[in-house]
Amino acid sequence: DGGITQSPKYLFRKEGQNVTLSCEQNLNHDAMYWYRQDPGQGLRLIYYSQIVNDFQKGDIAEGYSVSREKKESFPLTVTSAQKNPTAFYLCASSPGGFLEQYFGPGTRLTVT
Amino acid sequence: AQKITQTQPGMFVQEKEAVTLDCTYDTSDQSYGLFWYKQPSSGEMIFLIYQGSYDEQNATEGRYSLNFQKARKSANLVISASQLGDSAMYFCAMRELETGANSKLTFGKGITLSVRP
Numbered sequence: 001d002g003g004i005t006q007s008p009k010y011l012f013r014k015e016g017q018n019v020t021l022s023c024e025q026n027l028n029h030d031a032m033y034w035y036r037q038d039p040g041q042g043l044r045l046i047y048y049s050q051i052v053n054d055f056q057k058g059d060i061a062e063g064y065s066v067s068r069e070k071k072e073s074f075p076l077t078v079t080s081a082q083k084n085p086t087a088f089y090l091c092a093s094s095p096g097g098f099l100e101q102y103f104g105p106g107t108r109l110t111v112t
Numbered sequence: 113a114q115k116i117t118q119t120q121p122g123m124f125v126q127e128k129e130a131v132t133l134d135c136t137y138d139t140s141d142q143s144y145g146l147f148w149y150k151q152p153s154s155g156e157m158i159f160l161i162y163q164g165s166y167d168e169q170n171a172t173e174g175r176y177s178l179n180f181q182k183a184r185k186s187a188n189l190v191i192s193a194s195q196l197g198d199s200a201m202y203f204c205a206m207r208e209l210e211t212g213a214n215s216k217l218t219f220g221k222g223i224t225l226s227v228r229p
């Protein structure tokens with residue numbers, strides 16, 4: 001089945017630790033995106049990538065880093081510099097243009 | 113200014129009735145796309161419907177239709193014959209044309225819809 005997978009679904013970390021969230025897609029999409037969602041809020045764009053080995057900062061990139069070494073994979077690292085990392089993280093991909101984005105099931109990160 | 117505005121408080125609808133979820137947007141671009149997504153309590157985002165700024169007809173997808181009023185910059189989602197499974201958060205989003213083919217999506221804050229049996 002084609003789709004986007006994110007793992008794990010729930011992630012717990014201690015403050016001060018970096019953590020990497022996985023996002024893989026087998027839809028052959030060029031573009032991939034990372035969003036953050038806080039309770040009762042919409043999605044805010046963290047980073048996006050239009051092509052392998054290239055990515056751009058979104059609206060709230062501080063404290064996050066990404067890589068895009070393969071078309072299928074776009075991991076997100078939440079660094080210790082991110083002041084409020086506890087949130088729901090959603091990965092998406094898109095074939096491009098004005099076409100819709102397809103979302104993964106999300107990872108709920110809790111940092112204590 | 114917010115690009116996507118969803119100001120309705122939690123919405124309630126009786127099963128089998130129709131409901132309209134409001135969305136207004138702000139852009140100076142001539143070319144843009146408008147999207148609606150559904151987010152059930154499980155958290156996944158499910159694409160519902162798309163309307164392009166140059167589309168003359170309102171988009172429809174099954175029980176979903178988009179009431180697109182370009183001059184008023186509104187893109188309201190109409191759900192007909194509501195079902196219990198329609199209970200979820202609904203997000204309106206806009207994609208403006210930027211350099212490159214893969215422009216960003218801007219989301220509203222969402223509306224909670226509860227369907228009563």
